[in-house]
Amino acid sequence: MTDFLASPIRETRHAGGDDLLTAGLGLAGLRGAPVAFADPERPTPEELRRRAIQVSWKGIADLGPLGGYGTLYGSTATVTGREFSAFARLPGAHSPHRVLVQVPDAFDASARCLVVTASSGSRGIYGAIALAGAAGLPRGCAVAYTDKGTGSGYFDPATRSGVQLDGTRAAAGTALLEFEPAADVPSDAGIAVKHAHSGDNPEADWGRHLLQAARFGLAMLDRAHPDQAPFTPANTRIVAIGLSNGGGAVLRAAGIDDGLLDAAIALAPNIATPGRGRALYDYATEAALWLPCALLDPRFDPVPMAREADGSAPAAGRARCASLQAHGLPGSAAPAATALAQLRAAGWSDAALATAASTTRLDLWRAVAATYASGYLRAPAGPMPCGFGFSGHDAQGRPGVVSEAVRAAWWADASGIPPGAGVLLTAPAATGEDPAWPGLACLRGLWTGTDAPATRLRAAVEATRAALPRRDLPVVVIHGEADGLVPMAFSAEPYVEWLRAHDRTPTWWPIAHGQHFDAFLALPGFGDRYVPLLAYGYAAFDTVLDALRSGGPLRLPPAPQPRARGNGALEAAHLGLR
Structure with a gap:
């Protein structure tokens, strides 16, 4: 069942101030200053994990004092348990990717539940913890994660070093690395990032990544609870949930699932629909120019x-x-x-x-x-194409050699797409x-264009389009009407219309006053205009899980009718949930 693994499984226990959901930081610690390293040039695996979890929370959730997180919606409960992590590989892929499963000590064996998710954006393995972890762990579910072939395991040709399974850096040839270029590259070639440089088209395989993570989750439940094994789709409810690219991965998995999933919930999904909508690359390059x-x-x-x-x-x-x-x-x-x-x-x-x-x-x-x-x-x-590249930079922001401390923190700090965390996007020279x-x-x-590279790129995008889910799979799609990164009109809305045109019955929640980045709601001018999308993801998940556990019909209410919060703190009435 785990023949796709490319490494041994790393098992760690998390309790006594280092839990699964917040790494012991709690809400105040997640909001606080970046987790410090005792030795900035050689952080420990435990320090890197804690900071990676903190950075992932801050990048996804609105943790601001007016936002209502942890009081009106969401959870940062202390959840003790075990983690099982490994490198995995898809057939034909050049690079491995990460899978990770969190099994809480309070796993509900009487109502077996596995949540499976993929990171938003190009983030690392904890990139969906603020959604899937916060939804599933406090309810006694195990949670399986995949970085879906992207992630923050940057490779530095100058030092021939990358990231090993525990998050620390190692020299190529001394350990299996999260990402190592297929061939030697010059020491001055710039920073190599898996999403851009793996030689794979990871987006084409997002669905396979997510289903593989679900299978890993079942196998790790067998390992964590051998007295209750086997855990199978027949006796364990499996709910897929994801945000942005993670939401796209959920819908891509729904289209190729043969019975593994019991429900799919996608928030602000980056999804390309056959014959409808627009692909991300199309509208992103248009927006960049206009x-x-x-x-x-x-x-x-x-x-x-x-x-x-x-x-x-x-x-x-x-x-x-x-x-x-x-x-x-x-x-x-x-x-x-x-x-x-x-x-x-x-x-x-x-x-x-x-x-x-x-x-x-x-x-x-x-x-x-x-x-x-x-x-x-x-x-x-x-x-990279068009003369772009990634380069480390010095303290003054100039391209050059990065410090050992910056390099050591990449796995925790980086988003998977530079710039950020000490890496620049360099552009072709122009005046x-x-x-x-x-x-x-x-x-x-x-x-x-019509030349060979343009033809190849469009073909690669075509390989990312969705397939129809099976008719009996509950699909919930949630999208903010004011999303300016993945506009609803180009992605979720045409996908839902496509499902309905093919006799599927998705639940569709377009969210007025919803936008893409909940984390931006803590910035001036954002929180007073928009509502947090995560709140609707948690609400949908709770309803879906309750229906699956009870065996009753799934009936989600009509789309919520939120209203902007204005200058004050968020109140329950602003969310419009029923």
Whole structure:
């Protein structure tokens, strides 16, 4: 049952101030300063795990004092138990990936439950703990995780080192590493990241990754409770739940599942539907080119992060309008309005465009597009498509050799897509007021072009499209109407319409005042406008689990009707849950 494993299984116990859900930090510790390392250059596996869990929570959940986490919704309960982790491999893949199972001491043997999840974004193995862990562990379920072939196990050609199973770094050849390039690369080739440089197209296999994690979860329950074995789909309820890319993995798994899953819950899923919607690479490269200019339109003046601190328009936006005009944008008298009209015509809603201002300001479109292009084209370590690359940087932010302390913390701190954690996204050399234009135009050309690389990239994207789930599988899809990173109109909405057109009956919760990043709700201007998406994921999970355990019919109420919280603290009435 575990013939897919590429390493021995590492078993650890977590109790006495180091639990499964928060690594002993509790809500206050999760909110607090980054977990410190006694020796920053040589952190222990226990320190790295604690910090990785903290970073994952902070990157996903709204832990701010006004957000209501832990009081109105969600849990940071102390859950003792064991973890089982290993490297696994899919047939044909170049690189291994991580799987991990948490088995609580309070596992409910009378109502066996396994939650299976995949990391959001390109995060590491704990990248879904704030959703799946917080939903399942306090209810006596085991939780199985996969990093779905991405993750933060960065490889440094300068030191020929990567990340081993316990999170610490090791030299290539001395241990099995989370990611090691298939061939030797020059020492000055820059940082190698698994999502971009593994030689695989991990997104094409997200569904297989998740189902494999479920099988690993059943096997680890056998190991944890041999007196109650075997754990099988016939005697254990298995619920898949995920957010963003993790939600996409859940829906991809639902489309190829042959009876392993009992329910699938996807929040803000990045999902490509055959013949409907738009693929992430398409709208991300479009947004990267057009949004900086469109956001200069006066209607975005009050939008968070659309303006400089003094209220002025970003210079980068003015430069982008000039670039668009130089390349044929009509309406030279009002370029921002013309760019905005272009995006609306392409399907962007005003609500999505408003929250996309933050994605634009943080330069996430370019980072996502460069990384995904490299993954789709199966680029080796070193230069990426269109001249992009990843480089370490010094304390002043200049490309160069990273310190040992920064390198040692990558596994805990990195999101799986630079920039961040001491790694830069480097762009092709360009001059002028809009130096980002040539690289972005090249990335867009990989979608719109007709040459061989563009044809290969589009074929790789086609391999990521969903398949229909079986008719009797309960599917719940939840998406914020104001999501500006994975717009609902391009992903979840067409997927739900597709299911309904093929005689499936998904539960569909479009969430008014919902956006993509709950963690942003603690930032000025966000929490007063938007509600936390995780709250609806927990509510759906509880209803689904109760129905599965009771054997009764699954009846979720109609979509909640939330309202923005305003300047005060979040209250239960704002969530609109019934």
